[in-house]
Amino acid sequence: MKKKLLIAVTAVLAAFTLAACGNSSKSSSSSNTVKIGVEGSEEAQVWDNIIARAKKEGVNIQLVHFNDYNQPNAALKSGQIDLNAYQHYYFLNTWNKANHANLKPIAKTLIAPVRLYGGKGVTKLSDIKKGGQIVIPNDPTNEGRALTLLQTAGLIKIKNEALPTPNDITANPKDLKIVPVDATQTAAQLKSVAGAVVNNDTATDAKLDPKSAIFVEPINKDSKQWINVIAANPKNDSNPAFKKIIKIYQSQETKNLFKKYYPEELPAWDADLK
Template structure:
């Protein structure tokens, strides 16, 4: 009888362990998040906290800005975190998309970097070449930056293009290229407008920028977001990830790693 009791107890213990293992496996949820760029330090920190809540974050890297929304719409990823409000709005209009923002992350001001020994705006001479990103929203943003810097004048347009330039006193040659190529052009042009993530990947020091996009009321459209498909806006797991991102701990990490390059935007007051 004692032997039977020992065997029965051992059998029950095995069943209990198996059940616990099964329960653990079923309650851990994997969430694929699409990102652009290779600097994962902030998301790696979020992933560690998410793991404690039985959420496994898997980052999916893309090389250009057109891929993550298409992947989200198709369902190959669950969320993405790479774009600002304006980019999402334009993408939805162009692709009949219904992707929605579910949380704010940062504002990442774009910067004008000098090339060929150019260390200030004054160093940009007549006939100089300046490269800018060629995707519609960032192209318009870059042109607005050049106007704010006093290099060109634009006519009023919701999304300016080079055709909207009305004054170009220095006869600058403004060349749109793929955003991922802007930093690489610095060795052959006078200046380049470069997105934050591209500048980071190119190991550019933001302190070397010769002009920085001002952060003000007009910056609301440039706030970066975590986005989901419309049907998943209220998904509890996804909302947990947003909350894990929007913390004081994340603010400290952003300051530590990026200084003023990436500004926490979920509770910012724009003036």
């Protein structure tokens, strides 16, 4: 089972990697401009502030936006960007293995608990009726994380697999229909389903209120793999400009920005996960 799953993960990630990067300019790490790949419009207010502070330190940050979870790593590997900041340890490690790469995490950024949002008429877990439909992200890492969330919420039970899939569900008391869809489409499905597990970037883009979620992933010692990182190509991971960016990012001012604009996301560089 694990071997088949690994082959499936590799195939999916490799296929995505072939997608062309919309920003094909070469890496600029040799200059004062650092290109950082991000997915969607993640933490826009935080990055705007970091960009302004970095400029005062003589470092120009240029954000390069991508629209799927694999392009920023492909672009980093090929040297089209200098850093990326959008993924957790688990995703980076899985991507490296699937793509024979060695992209390196050089700094912790945040941890973003995933959430289960209720569909029409569903404001709490008990509102989910027998036979209801739950949509989850369909990329291997987030799919497994979503299924684990549903198990923690008491809706299903799954096998103890590194990357569980719907086929690994061992108990489903409410006979729920678990439907994997593209991660960017999970929030859009809420009008027609009982619930959806939505990643934070998708929830932000869809203007979902994180306080309206009917279940939130607990943060504890098992959450370390979900800590987001800044990743670099090991060929130039010691660039002095990168160290300046990390110092600016991992600051009290950045913490205050998260508290103000993104309270659902937690600064992780000094978090004590117990």
